[in-house]
Amino acid sequence: MASRQVFDLVSPAVPFTQGLIVSMLPRGSIHIVQPGKCPETLLKSYVRDFHKEDRVAWQAILKGQNSRASDCWSASDFQNSPYLHGMLQPHGFRYSIGVPLSSPVLNGYSGAMLLFRGPDDGDFTDGELNKLKHIGREVDEFISKNRSARNTELAMQTDPWTHTAPIRQFIFNKDIKPIYPKRTLNLDDRVEEQLYQHTKQALEHCRRGQVYTDRLLLPDGRGDLWIFHCQVYREFPALGHGAFVFFTLQPESFEWVAARPAEVVADSELVRLLPTLKFMHQEFHQNPTLNEISKKAHLSPFHFHRRFTDLIGQTPKHFLLGCQIHEAKRMLVSRRRALAQIATDCGFAHQSHFTSRFKQATGLTPTRWRRLAGEIVRTSGKS
Secondary structure, three states, rough: OOHHHHHHHHHOOOOEEEEEEEEOOOOOEOOOOOOOOOOOHHHHHHHHHHOOOOOHHHHHHOOOOOOOHHHOHHHHHHHHHHHHHHHHHHOOOOOEEEEEEEOOOOOOOEEEEEEOOOOOOOOOHHHHHHHHHHHHHHHHHHHHEEEEEEEEOOOOOOOOOOOOOOEEEEEOOOOEEEEEEEEEEOOOOOHHHHHHHHHHHHHHHHHHHOOOOOOOEOOOOOEOOOOOOEEOOOOEEEEEOOOEEEEEOOOHHHHHHOOOOHOOOOOOOHHHHHHHHHHHHHHHHHOHHHHHHHHHOOOHHHHHHHHHHHHOOOOOHHHHHHHHHHHHHHHHHHOOOOOOHHHOOOOOOHHHEEEHHHHHOOOOHHHHHHHHHHHHHHHHHOO
């Protein structure tokens, strides 16, 4: 759903000066993704600092309910807040409200619709807040239906053995307590236990002024590896005091292929990278070089690698391997090809190379993983 459609739905019921859509993405935190004509100064300041100050967006996401700036700060604290002086006032705003969205860009990555008003327009009323509850649900429903139809059209599906969860970003505070989601992480028990352990280690590294590893491969109870991106912030005022650790369960390659530029149009760099993601997904069996891939984004290999890693949350090499491994898994489950043929079809040099890379990526040999996937499929009642 393009921002124009969203805001056209909102404006007759609730007047506003400027609207934004922000979303969690696999690189951690939240980012402005719509609209395309968002002021450049606002985009840059949000990426640099104000995603960490935006209590309005974060309260909407964390609580799953509408949140006004007047609900997030006391009157005196708001008058002295960086959010008012650094984000709102320089762009002619005074009042704001956040409406939670379940998955603006990718399933499992929450977001919010933000509306702003100028100082002469008055704050958002309780009546308008209630109207926006219904509108937010309509937007979520439309996005969900549209995404499902698009995935069907592209023959994209989430297999029962795919590592996924209703929420795929997990945030821990300095006390090693999850603040998002609050009730349950809804993950494999062994994976959850390791997230707690890595939170403790990441906070210890942070206290020593060290950078913690940003890519984690965590085995579940069956030994199958789950891939997370880890981001540590020394301070994150919108969430509270002290350091916070973000873990993001990485999406499958086919999920990126289904993403449309209109959904992230405010992020011009990400829009530029989407064709490279689709190219790698389509040509992984040919093992395209970094130079060939970077040409699709009209960037030098060095700059492309750096920006890809920053924006997608993994290196191009890891993304390409993910494409190969996902297709190999589907072939293994179908049981229609020998391992040597799967290795060739997925772009590996030979069967032993395939076995080595597969075990590195999943923690299991292809044969053992196929048995595991068969059990999962039978348990889920699918064939």
